Amino acid sequence: MQHATYGSELLGRTLAGTDADETSPLTHMAVIPTRTAEFADWPAWVDPRVRDAFRERGLAAPWRHQVEAADHAYAGRHVCVCTGTASGKSLAYQLPILTTFAQDPNATALYLSPTKALGADQLRAAAQIVADIPSLRHLQPSAYDGDTDTELRRWARMHSRWIFTNPDMLHVGICSSHAKWRQFFARLKYIVVDECHHYRGVFGSHTALVLQRTLRIARRYGADPVVIGASATVSNPAQALSRLIGDDVVAVTDDTSPHGERTVAMWEPGFVDGGADEGEHGENGAPVRRAAGAEAARLLADFVIEGARTLCFVRSRRGVEVTAVKAKQLLAESAPELVDRVAAYRAGYLADDRRKLERALSDGELLGVATTNALELGVDISGLDAVVVAGYPGTVASFWQQAGRAGRRGEGSLVVMVARDDPLDTYLVHHPASLLERPVEATVTDPANPYVLGPHLLCAATEFPISDDEAHAWRAVDVIGELVADGHLKRRRAGWYPAPGLDPHGDIDIRGGIGGQVLIVDTTTSQLLGTVDTSRAMTSVFPGAVHLHQGVSYVVDELDLDQGLALAHPEEPDWTTSPREVSEVVIDRVVAQRTFGPLTVGFAEVTVTSQVVGFLRKALSGEILDQVPLDLPEEQLSTRAVMYTVDPDAMVDAGIAPDKFPGALHAAEHAAIGMLGLVATCDRWDIGGLSTDMHPQTSLPTVFVYDGFPGGAGFAERGHEAFADWIAATDEAVSSCACSSGCPSCVQSPKCGNGNEPLDKEHAITLLRLIGRHYDA
Numbered sequence: 064m065q066h067a068t069y070g071s072e073l074l075g076r077t078l079a080g081t082d083a084d085e086t087s088p089l090t091h092m093a094v095i096p097t098r099t100a101e102f103a104d105w106p107a108w109v110d111p112r113v114r115d116a117f118r119e120r121g122l123a124a125p126w127r128h129q130v131e132a133a134d135h136a137y138a139g140r141h142v143c144v145c146t147g148t149a150s151g152k153s154l155a156y157q158l159p160i161l162t163t164f165a166q167d168p169n170a171t172a173l174y175l176s177p178t179k180a181l182g183a184d185q186l187r188a189a190a191q192i193v194a195d196i197p198s199l200r201h202l203q204p205s206a207y208d209g210d211t212d213t214e215l216r217r218w219a220r221m222h223s224r225w226i227f228t229n230p231d232m233l234h235v236g237i238c239s240s241h242a243k244w245r246q247f248f249a250r251l252k253y254i255v256v257d258e259c260h261h262y263r264g265v266f267g268s269h270t271a272l273v274l275q276r277t278l279r280i281a282r283r284y285g286a287d288p289v290v291i292g293a294s295a296t297v298s299n300p301a302q303a304l305s306r307l308i309g310d311d312v313v314a315v316t317d318d319t320s321p322h323g324e325r326t327v328a329m330w331e332p333g334f335v336d337g338g339a340d341e342g343e344h345g346e347n348g349a350p351v352r353r354a355a356g357a358e359a360a361r362l363l364a365d366f367v368i369e370g371a372r373t374l375c376f377v378r379s380r381r382g383v384e385v386t387a388v389k390a391k392q393l394l395a396e397s398a399p400e401l402v403d404r405v406a407a408y409r410a411g412y413l414a415d416d417r418r419k420l421e422r423a424l425s426d427g428e429l430l431g432v433a434t435t436n437a438l439e440l441g442v443d444i445s446g447l448d449a450v451v452v453a454g455y456p457g458t459v460a461s462f463w464q465q466a467g468r469a470g471r472r473g474e475g476s477l478v479v480m481v482a483r484d485d486p487l488d489t490y491l492v493h494h495p496a497s498l499l500e501r502p503v504e505a506t507v508t509d510p511a512n513p514y515v516l517g518p519h520l521l522c523a524a525t526e527f528p529i530s531d532d533e534a535h536a537w538r539a540v541d542v543i544g545e546l547v548a549d550g551h552l553k554r555r556r557a558g559w560y561p562a563p564g565l566d567p568h569g570d571i572d573i574r575g576g577i578g579g580q581v582l583i584v585d586t587t588t589s590q591l592l593g594t595v596d597t598s599r600a601m602t603s604v605f606p607g608a609v610h611l612h613q614g615v616s617y618v619v620d621e622l623d624l625d626q627g628l629a630l631a632h633p634e635e636p637d638w639t640t641s642p643r644e645v646s647e648v649v650i651d652r653v654v655a656q657r658t659f660g661p662l663t664v665g666f667a668e669v670t671v672t673s674q675v676v677g678f679l680r681k682a683l684s685g686e687i688l689d690q691v692p693l694d695l696p697e698e699q700l701s702t703r704a705v706m707y708t709v710d711p712d713a714m715v716d717a718g719i720a721p722d723k724f725p726g727a728l729h730a731a732e733h734a735a736i737g738m739l740g741l742v743a744t745c746d747r748w749d750i751g752g753l754s755t756d757m758h759p760q761t762s763l764p765t766v767f768v769y770d771g772f773p774g775g776a777g778f779a780e781r782g783h784e785a786f787a788d789w790i791a792a793t794d795e796a797v798s799s800c801a802c803s804s805g806c807p808s809c810v811q812s813p814k815c816g817n818g819n820e821p822l823d824k825e826h827a828i829t830l831l832r833l834i835g836r837h838y839d840a
């Protein structure tokens with residue numbers, strides 16, 4: 064049994080063990096106080112058999128927020144419950160659903176989760192409860208996803224009243240053949256959208272349209288299902304769910320479950336070889352910090368030695384393996400008896416192995432587990448003493464989701480956020496309020512993006528003809544016009560109908576972004592390793608690229624864009640690769656634009672033309688080995704960009720000589736890309752940028768930051784809306800970085816197409832300040 068101040072004590076003991084000659088890696092510590100539970104009575108409408116089943120499972124009384132959310136849903140209001148990790152959100156939907164099932168034996172319900180693992184977890188919980196209530200045994204809660212075999216799918220469709228699936232399967236396996244599901248849709252009472260903060264960007268836009276199509280089908284069959292959303296971390300939950308389903312939603316946000324004191328520490332690894340100006344060996348001689356993964360392995364080993372049950376979140380699958388191995392090595396030296404109590408966990412392991420690991424961690428057989436975000440969502444693992452977050456997971460929402468795994472009821476716990484060598488990570492550990500006190504970011508979705516909307520309209524039209532009202536509600540009138548002009552839709556009196564032979568469902572990959580896919584195949588086994596968006600293939604699976612798949616390293620031999628194939632073989636070279644590309648941006652239409660003296664800030668539709676011309680090989684230490692030329696075709700992306708221009712005279716007046724323009728603009732662009740995640744739910748791989756000291760259309764020094772998806776994904780638009788905050792934080796991040804002339808923590812970018820040249824940190828700061836001074840929100 065640990066006690067309330069356990070987290071701070073564990074941190075103190077770990078710090079005592081760090082190198083005394085070095086600056087303390089601890090940049091900040093915060094303590095989140097204990098919260099005691101608030102209980103409520105079981106609502107009178109809850110079926111007594113359902114209530115008793117929960118009571119028998121040790122759930123004496125519900126917490127107040129659970130009752131509030133369940134009341135809304137039972138009364139027919141769409142509700143989004145947004146309370147902390149392990150705050151019992153499942154009960155909030157189980158109560159109305161099970162009670163309705165008990166009253167109406169024909170009722171049906173749909174549960175949606177973004178991952179199969181979470182769906183399986185929730186299905187298990189539902190099946191156990193149902194098994195305890197004899198009158199509900201006919202429900203047969205069933206999975207219906209990519210892993211369910213055909214026979215079982217058919218059985219589930221015929222017999223199950225409660226289907227557990229994901230948006231992908233809902234789209235391609237259920238909506239597409241809705242006539243076969245007619246009974247199910249006609250009796251559909253509830254749709255649960257679990258972990259709804261996950262539906263953001265292009266995936267979120269696709270899911271919104273799938274959900275709206277699902278509701279539309281149910282309504283056509285005479286049902287009017289209530290949607291229950293759940294998330295531990297979504298900003299403005301009512302609005303977020305409302306955007307997904309296209310209807311009004313009420314939110315329940317007051318968490319009344321108990322939790323123990325939580326200590327949160329911000330941790331910045333020191334420089335390799337001692338100092339910012341020594342041991343320089345990164346790109347262009349920049350200093351390099353100790354890797355977040357290695358530092359996390361050290362913390363994991365330390366905590367395990369202290370007897371703390373610890374989960375360590377690492378961003379990449381390979382990183383997970385490396386961290387677990389490193390922690391085991393450290394333990395082998397100092398506490399060999401603990402080596403076997405540390406393991407790695409990630410998606411890609413077999414379901415059975417994952418279950419075993421989850422159980423071993425829950426019952427204490429395992430003390431330390433390194434994991435990808437596969438364990439971030441829902442999987443019911445609580446009762447941990449410490450969580451290490453190795454590298455900012457990209458959003459405040461994910462951070463809290465991961466941090467929320469720490470803490471047994473009423474007992475203290477520790478969360479350590481270890482910064483990677485990256486501007487946003489560095490900024491956050493030095494400005495902890497922007498992580499710890501900032502509300503979780505708004506989930507950006509844009510279901511009106513014509514590239515997303517168009518294909519869904521074709522699906523909707525094949526499901527049922529589209530009426531005028533629906534066209535307006537989807538803001539689809541223009542896109543429908545184009546689909547008619549292209550011969551895909553036909554106008555008749557009752558609405559828009561599909562052209563004969565149209566079979567559009569298979570053309571949409573809900574997670575695949577937009578456009579086609581390239582298949583990555585292992586030529587030694589002919590096994591399909593995975594897919595990558597065509598638009599990203601050239602920058603990720605170019606010939607020579609090192610590609611990681613489930614922790615195994617492959618080298619790409621050939622990229623055939625016509626066939627949509629990348630051929631690779633297993634190989635573990637001692638280097639990583641990053642593409643070098645040239646690109647240009649053409650402004651097609653300025654959507655919004657404002658001028659403030661020498662500065663003009665705008666939001667525009669643009670076409671980006673780019674070509675990968677080679678790649679850089681980098682040793683694992685960060686050292687550049689060489690550059691390899693490539694001959695690949697050009698590609699074009701129509702997207703949206705936030706952009707600014709600055710008058711060159713004002714730049715000179717501010718102290719930036721004309722020969723410093725390219726380096727200043729380029730460094731300011733990189734840092735701003737790294738920081739966009741502060742105002743929008745994206746990371747730098749979702750966006751691109753271009754800077755030039757003379758753009759042919761503006762005739763001025765110009766910077767573009769654009770969405771890396773056809774039609775845009777809403778990120779650049781957020782950057783435009785939150786321009787002042789974004790630029791101020793970028794200035795702050797670059798100016799507070801300890802390096803002398805630019806490093807990966809401030810202005811260098813791991814995906815720079817120009818080998819991070821030229822970059823001028825000092826003048827980038829001058830430029831960012833100049834922009835900040837003139838911009839007037």
Ligand SMILES: Nc1ncnc2c1ncn2[C@@H]1O[C@H](COP(=O)(O)OP(=O)(O)OP(=O)(O)O)[C@@H](O)[C@H]1O
Binds near residue numbers: 151153443
């Ligand atoms: N009113 C309650 N009293 C005591 N325990 C409860 C209560 N409600 C739920 N629990 C328990 O709390 C744990 C977490 O519940 P649940 O998995 O529903 O949380 P959650 O909010 O869905 O978590 P996550 O954020 O991981 O999805 C479960 O073990 C559940 O049995």
